[in-house]
Amino acid sequence: MLFRPAERLVAWRYLRPTREEGFISIVAGFALVGIALGVGTLIVVLAVMKGFHVELLGRVLGVNGHATVVAGPAGIDDYDDLVGRILKIDGVTGAMPYVEGQVLASANNASGGAVVRGVRPADMERRELFRDSVVAGSLEALERPDTVMIGSRMAARMGLRLGSRLTLVSPQGAATAFGPVPRVKGFEVAAIYEVGMYEYDNSFVYIPLADAQAYFQLGERVSAVEVMVRSPEQIGAWTARLRAELGQGQRLVDWQQLNSHFFAALQVERNVMFLILTLIIVVAAFNIITGITMLVRSKSRDIAILRTMGATQGAVMRIFFLSGASIGVLGTLLGLGLGLAFALNVDTIRLWLEALTGAELWSAEIRFLSQLPARVETGDVGRVVGMGLVLSFLATIYPAWRAARVDPVEALRYE
Template identity: 40%
Template sequence: MFKPLIFYIGLRYTRAERRTQFISFVTLASVLGIALSVVALITVLSVMNGFVEQISARMLSMTAHATMTGKYGQLDDWQALDQKLANIPHVQGAAPFINGQVMINADRRVSGTVLTGVLPDKEANVSEVAQKMVDGKLGDLVAGQYGIVLGAELANYLGVMMGDKITVISPQVNSTPAGVVPRMRRFTVVGIFKVGMFEYDRNMAFIHLDDAAKLFRMEGAVSAVRIRLDNLLDAPRITLALANQFAGEYAVSDWTKAHDNFFQAIKMEKRVMSIILLLMVAVAAFNIVSTLIMVVTDKRGDIAILKTQGLTSGSVMGIFMVLGTVIGLAGTALGVVGGVLLSLNIADLIHAIEEATGFKFLSAEIYYISDLPSKLLWTDVYGIAGMAFLLSLLATIYPAWQASKVNPAEVLRYE
């Protein structure tokens, strides 16, 4: 079978000989170093992707895909907008809401909270709060009965349970003969929800829309209308089309603007983590330099003989680049296979370790996510494999160049 000379010799140098066992061991160590670095990088990025997916899903389960309000920060006729949205493509549901900052007092504990007034029957069209209830039902919010649904962390902090009374203090004030006093209203806890994110479970509460209108003095108006779209990822384009369709009559925003800082921070964290782990790959890849230098030193006699028989310096350089490329390719391939397998099975592996050791890595009492999530993205795998192979290839250039500079006369003089 035909084999180009430089490939034949380069591949032959990858096989161990009795007098070069140490070099073979160093070569194996270089391969394993690249493989382990690639495994670590793929696994860490997959776990980060898993965490981001779970956190994003929980966040977006409570966040509207888009929001529409009036020019002056409120809607005076939300029913008319609701009817218009019912006939617009890509809009699956809409629900009005009123929200504001309040203080909630229970016995001796006080907490600042975002209080949101909703219509229970319509809220299910735009959020999943009704599915996140751990006590009571969202439908237990009835106009005029002043019931309230609290986040689990907020209820725990206030020390309240179902049926307890709490006082909601609005920043708006009433003028009385005794002076200016804040508006206060007693509410009864009729439900508790748990999303699994501190931001919502600790800082949110829901009441009926009509009760919120009375508390915030917005009778007949709402803060805005939340909208659910058929394609979450297409929200920016759809909201732009809505803004153009209503010609500035309403202010429109989407979830990417509401949580832009969070997603930008996640992207930056992933980018920085990738760079840090790529340095591990670079260190492992440049172990090839020391391996090839040792091979060049050991094969100086062979190189001299090959040159005397007419092999050019470029061909000698190609031989050792083939050798280094094989090492890098083998390490990258092993790393990709190991990283993919570990990423796909890391949850089961962690469970097995927890059962064997009795140690819980992610305790449900401490962390909101008690299982180690993993989401393998093949774009990450391709990028990591390509970068690892490129670094390995670059690491072969200097030793191969040194091999091409071997002077046959100087080497053979002492043979």
């Protein structure tokens, strides 16, 4: 057995506060609280940042696809043939042609810029994100001409509901003797969706593909074709085969090219936060060194008596190592419990704090997502707990070694 019962008994007695050693107990308490706060905070931050990354990536890819075939302002003709060739590639799960354009959307004396996408309702039904995000109406309603599906935030901002009229104004109008005239057309709101990402819920408008082709004067062409693959994280494995199916003037752009800087910045931020919050645990570990060193100084006579009774240097070292390690282990376990409890209920706690303080702690306009996400990863939790334990053990080694080096003769000389 690594620690004998007598060593555990002495180590536990040294951890209990006494009147003469109250300050040492305070230092040990601060060390325990510091490690608990450091471990708990690190677990929560890593869970929130992982959740933010996963949710944001899922929504971005769910709306925009994993790769996109584009061909400039002229658009893509014979797109059904292109879609058929792409779908024959092993690992491709979907391909959706669409028309896209910038417009001014207005209703009820409210207006704002919007992105219009013309799509086929059958293609939208195959996209899980849209199939599960319709909160009013249905995707089948887009099969009727002159209908539109808008986001929940746009509907709230403009006071729209099912059956309301939304006017779209495009600068790509007809040319006249007085210059180009903007194209204005009204649409009936047939469905309202909410994907949980502010940018899309507030500014993306979906209309039938045929209406979009006529509205943007593209004839039988489309602006682009979105491609969905089985494993978007490995999109590079499909790019070569996809490019082989492209026609003249067409090019492929994958999601990593479009969003690489953004998601790379998220990863850098996550690594920096991990490093910064690790310093909290390091400071707490220094408190363990201070507390155990002071304990060794105050227990010099006890150490000398133990040595004269036959205790070896190894036994003394194990006693004080166990004392310091117990602080680190208890602090790490306490931080683990607090961190998991907070991370698994972080959005509920956020809503409670907002109701209590009246302040907005999570702005969807700034943070992109409507909810505060959190995703607890076993690997992240294991790294944090392991780091807390290792730092606690390392912080205990030196004062325990100093305790084992105490000379009994010198310690009892003036007793």
